[in-house]
Amino acid sequence: MTDEKEITLDRRRVVARILRERGDALLVTGLGSTTWDAAAAGDHDHNFYVWGAMGGATLLGLGLALAQPQRRVLVVTGDGEMLMGLGGLATIAVQHPRNLSVIVIDNESYAETGMQATHTRHGVDLAGMGAAAGFAQSITVLKDGELERSLPIIYQSAGPVLVVIKVTTTAAPTVLPPRDGTYIKNRFRQAVLGSEVFK
Amino acid sequence: MTAAGTGATRNDVWPDDIFAVLKAAEVGQVVYVPDAGHARLIELCQMDDGIKTVPLTTEEEGIAVLAGAWLGGERGVLLMQSSGVGNCLNMLAMVQECRFPFLTLVTMRGEWGEFNPWQLPMGQSAARLLRDMGVIVQPVNEAKQVGETVNAAARLAFDAYRAVAVLISQRIIGFKDWTTAGNAR
Structure with a gap:
């Protein structure tokens, strides 16, 4: 449970901070708020936004x-x-x-449907599950200093890495990236693989 | 496993035929939920250094994995049993909306000579559900036609960018032998 631990991190600031270090990393976002977070940090042709197919982003x-x-x-993802x-x-x-790092922006809520509690608000420990599954690194981040220390883990540690970042439920404005799936797919492939793949 | 009602050795090599087609099509990722019908093909893929094999906890995971593979420049195939089709439906939205190439080879249960009544609901509705989600369905009923059918399906998937399911009939895979313990699934 995190009841006794104060959650102060803001999701938009967290995602922007992580993506500032992205270099040539490739980004996949999950449906809902994490896609708006990535769009707010700046649309990018190395981003693939999963607007649906819930549960599929990490795979x-x-x-x-x-x-x-x-x-x-x-x-x-969320x-x-x-x-x-x-x-x-x-x-x-x-x-x-x-080479895979999974970052869960954990507000303990289903933000798109009215902020109903998810299982994490009732104590389900996603980082514990990652560790038990066998992730090479699996940690929970609660504070700014921990976020800074997680950056080299996210970008350099041998994966698979799971970083669960607890964030407030403060509402952030919806920022929409492109949503046409064929466009997002082809833009990503062109940027990563080059025009040859369309021949 | 026995192929009921058939006797020619030709009927036993269809998994090898599929493997040859997958190699020719340059498939790099084979994702699967373990299945008796696909056991031989899965073993062949596991032994091949050029193919990454990804066992799944549920079939829908495989659809997302293959979408990621395509984004990264690799072709893949999902191997599953007809009971897994129902697990895939919402994830197929990603395939349809993004027009990802998608190739799945489905071994049928609940279709022909089935003993387990719990297999019937998905076995009888798998083709319709796949079509409803935009997947082209290509059934194959004879062992000697499996290879050419998978080859044609791979062309539709990877050259014409379509979602295709090859349904491999229970006639080819054979009845479950219920006289042996441990065969309930």
Whole structure:
């Protein structure tokens, strides 16, 4: 439970801070707030936004990480989206992709549907689940200093890495990136693989 | 496992035929939920250094993994049993909306000579559900036609950017042998 620990981190500031260090990393976001967070930090042709298919973001990141083993792959998703695909933690751990980092922006709420509690508000420990599944690193971040210390883990540690970042429920304005799936897919492939793949 | 009602050795090599097609199509990721019908094919893929095999906890995971593979420049295939089709439906929204190439090879249960009544609901509705989610369905009923059917499906998937499911009939896979303990699934 996190009741006794004060949550102060703001999701927009957290995601912007992480992405400031992205370099040539590839980014996958989960449906809802984490996609708006990434858009607020700046749309990018190395971003793939999953607008639906709840529970699939981390596994899409796995397939991408296996196909692009020389590049860092980040998945930034929410606690609700992660909870819908918990089996994926086991599937990812078994593959042990060294280049995959999963970041859960955990507000303990389903923000898109009215801020109902997710299981994490009732004490479910996602980082504990990642560790139990066999992630190489699996930590929870509560404070600014911990966020700064997590950055080299996110970008450089041998994965799979899971970083669960507790954030406030403060509402942030919705910022929409492109939503046409074929456009997002083809833009990403062109940026990562080049025009040759369309021939 | 026995192929009921058939006797020719030709009927036993269809998994090898599929493997040859997948290699020719340059498939790099094979994702699967373990299945008796696909056991031989999965073993062949696991032994191949050029193929990454990804066991899943549920079939829908595989759809997302293959979408990520395509984004990263690799082709993949999902191996599953007909009971797994129902697990995939919402994840297929990603395939349809993004027009990801998608190839799945489905071994059928609840279709022909099935003993377990719990397999019937998905076995009988798998093709319709796949079509409802925008997947082209190509059934195959004879062992000797499996290879060419998978080859044609791979072209539709990777060259024409479509979602395709090859349904491998229970006629080819054979009945479950219920006289042996431990075969309930």
